[in-house]
Amino acid sequence: MTRLTGRRILVVEDEALVAMLVEDALQDAGATIIGPVATVAEALALLEREMPDAAVLDLNLAGETSTPVADVLAARQVPFVVATGYGAEGLPSAHADVPVLAKPYDPDELTAALGRLWG
Amino acid sequence: MLLREPGGTVLAWSAGCERLFGIPAAAAIGRPARALLGAAPPASVEEAEAVLRREGHWSGELALRLPDGRVRRVAACWLLHAPDKGAPLVLEAALPLPGEGRPALDRLEAVAGFGTWELDLALGGAWLSPGCRALHGLPAEGEPPAPRAWLALLHPQDRAPVLRAARTALRGGGALRCRFRLRPPGQAERWVEARGGCPGPRRLLGILLDITAQKTEEERTALVMREVGHRARNALASVQALLRLTRAETPRAYARALEGRVAALGRAHALLANESWSGAALRDVLEAEFAPYIADAPARLAMEGPTVALEAGTVQPLSMAVHELVTNAAKHGALSRPEGRVRLSWQVGAEGLRLAWLERGGPPLPGPPPRRGFGSSLLRSLVEVQLGGSASLRWEREGLACEILLPRRALAP
Numbered sequence: 001m002t003r004l005t006g007r008r009i010l011v012v013e014d015e016a017l018v019a020m021l022v023e024d025a026l027q028d029a030g031a032t033i034i035g036p037v038a039t040v041a042e043a044l045a046l047l048e049r050e051m052p053d054a055a056v057l058d059l060n061l062a063g064e065t066s067t068p069v070a071d072v073l074a075a076r077q078v079p080f081v082v083a084t085g086y087g088a089e090g091l092p093s094a095h096a097d098v099p100v101l102a103k104p105y106d107p108d109e110l111t112a113a114l115g116r117l118w119g
Numbered sequence: 120m121l122l123r124e125p126g127g128t129v130l131a132w133s134a135g136c137e138r139l140f141g142i143p144a145a146a147a148i149g150r151p152a153r154a155l156l157g158a159a160p161p162a163s164v165e166e167a168e169a170v171l172r173r174e175g176h177w178s179g180e181l182a183l184r185l186p187d188g189r190v191r192r193v194a195a196c197w198l199l200h201a202p203d204k205g206a207p208l209v210l211e212a213a214l215p216l217p218g219e220g221r222p223a224l225d226r227l228e229a230v231a232g233f234g235t236w237e238l239d240l241a242l243g244g245a246w247l248s249p250g251c252r253a254l255h256g257l258p259a260e261g262e263p264p265a266p267r268a269w270l271a272l273l274h275p276q277d278r279a280p281v282l283r284a285a286r287t288a289l290r291g292g293g294a295l296r297c298r299f300r301l302r303p304p305g306q307a308e309r310w311v312e313a314r315g316g317c318p319g320p321r322r323l324l325g326i327l328l329d330i331t332a333q334k335t336e337e338e339r340t341a342l343v344m345r346e347v348g349h350r351a352r353n354a355l356a357s358v359q360a361l362l363r364l365t366r367a368e369t370p371r372a373y374a375r376a377l378e379g380r381v382a383a384l385g386r387a388h389a390l391l392a393n394e395s396w397s398g399a400a401l402r403d404v405l406e407a408e409f410a411p412y413i414a415d416a417p418a419r420l421a422m423e424g425p426t427v428a429l430e431a432g433t434v435q436p437l438s439m440a441v442h443e444l445v446t447n448a449a450k451h452g453a454l455s456r457p458e459g460r461v462r463l464s465w466q467v468g469a470e471g472l473r474l475a476w477l478e479r480g481g482p483p484l485p486g487p488p489p490r491r492g493f494g495s496s497l498l499r500s501l502v503e504v505q506l507g508g509s510a511s512l513r514w515e516r517e518g519l520a521c522e523i524l525l526p527r528r529a530l531a532p
Contacts, residue, residue, distance in 0.1 A: 015357060016497070017356070019504055020364055024363065086348070104358075
């Protein structure tokens with residue numbers, strides 16, 4: 001199993017249960033969680049104070065798209081993976097290289113995808 | 120039928136002419152016939168006039184151009200009456216060719232909301248019926264738009280496909296069926312469908328239907344399908360999280376806890392589906408969660424508060440949060456004893472909804488549990504992370520007290 005020891009990972013997810021599952025899986029892999037937060041505004045506010053090593057980003061947050069968060073992450077060169085309930089549809093083409101996980105996904109897939117972010 | 124002088128001035132104009140050409144007798148009499156009923160190319164009136172002068176009569180098909188630009192195809196018969204005494208007269212009789220019964224069709228178009236059109240490459244012109252002109256946002260009468268002007272009324276993306284469809288129909292003599300967007304000047308864009316075919320070489324005619332409502336409905340259905348798929352995926356992700364996160368001492372207890380939580384998810388979805396996913400009433404959410412426990416003793420639950428409509432996104436997390444409180448009460452609190460009671464009261468203020476939960480009549484509580492269980496973590500996560508509110512729990516000796524605050528955005532506006 002992928003180890004994420006010492007990595008600080010921002011979790012942006014608006015479904016409490018999924019957020020808890022992600023937290024649980026990432027903590028098991030040795031990571032430290034920043035968040036979780038459920039809205040674009042909260043995520044942007046958190047990013048003003050924190051510099052995570054990576055992020056898990058839900059594409060749709062309570063009806064709004066999380067593209068603004070993706071833009072800030074990309075600008076600050078924070079690698080991230082995207083989770084979406086809308087099947088294969090991903091982020092705008094500017095983020096075409098970002099790994100996409102379709103909900104529901106296996107938490108091990110998430111830790112593996114995060115592990116690959118650092119090559 | 121009309122009577123005219125050989126020079127052209129109209130002397131009499133029948134009711135049939137009024138109907139067929141839409142020009143009243145008063146407007147026709149005294150005017151030159153060919154100004155009213157011009158010949159559309161390639162019909163040559165000069166030739167017909169020559170035959171009429173030479174032989175006293177002429178008959179044939181004519182394409183007549185009306186002052187408003189419309190073209191009427193008629194079977195015409197002209198007769199020269201040259202009496203010994205008095206001035207010579209010409210009698211023109213015209214019968215509409217099939218498909219030329221415009222006045223009746225115009226009325227039909229107006230009531231049924233469609234238009235008809237005709238493109239005649241041989242005559243080098245197009246004709247749009249009043250209904251068709253209305254769909255294009257053009258005044259009821261006037262010259263038909265030139266091909267380039269007509270194309271400019273189409274959504275830019277639809278121009279090439281429409282031309283392609285027309286060319287294919289003309290080349291193969293087959294049917295035409297295409298959908299495109301019209302942008303009538305000063306009006307909202309509308310979706311139309313053209314259906315037609317080629318009755319002869321280089322002629323294309325058909326009808327134009329407004330399908331905007333149908334298109335809107337199709338788009339709405341596609342959106343709903345997408346949303347349903349999205350909700351199903353999210354519900355599955357929630358169930359998957361419950362599978363992984365639910366903890367219990369025995370497999371049986373695990374199964375029961377899991378079933379209870381999945382059932383709460385299911386009830387929330389049922390409530391939402393009842394209201395077409397627009398939200399649900401707070402009281403309905405609370406009653407649905409209590410129903411399995413108070414079926415034979417409804418007095419064990421007291422509810423007090425105004426009618427509150429919840430935002431759609433609030434229904435599932437709040438249902439699950441209340442479910443955690445209810446199962447806890449059934450296992451360890453007031454609902455574990457027949458004499459136990461739960462009192463729920465709420466108010467809505469400027470800051471949002473304040474919901475107070477109070478258990479009484481259960482076993483005395485020794486104090487907070489030694490470690491936070493999944494149930495209370497879930498409750499906090501649902502209320503604080505997902506709903507942006509707060510939840511505080513007090514383990515009073517007489518029973519559990521909980522206060523949940525939900526921000527205004529969790530409530531329907």
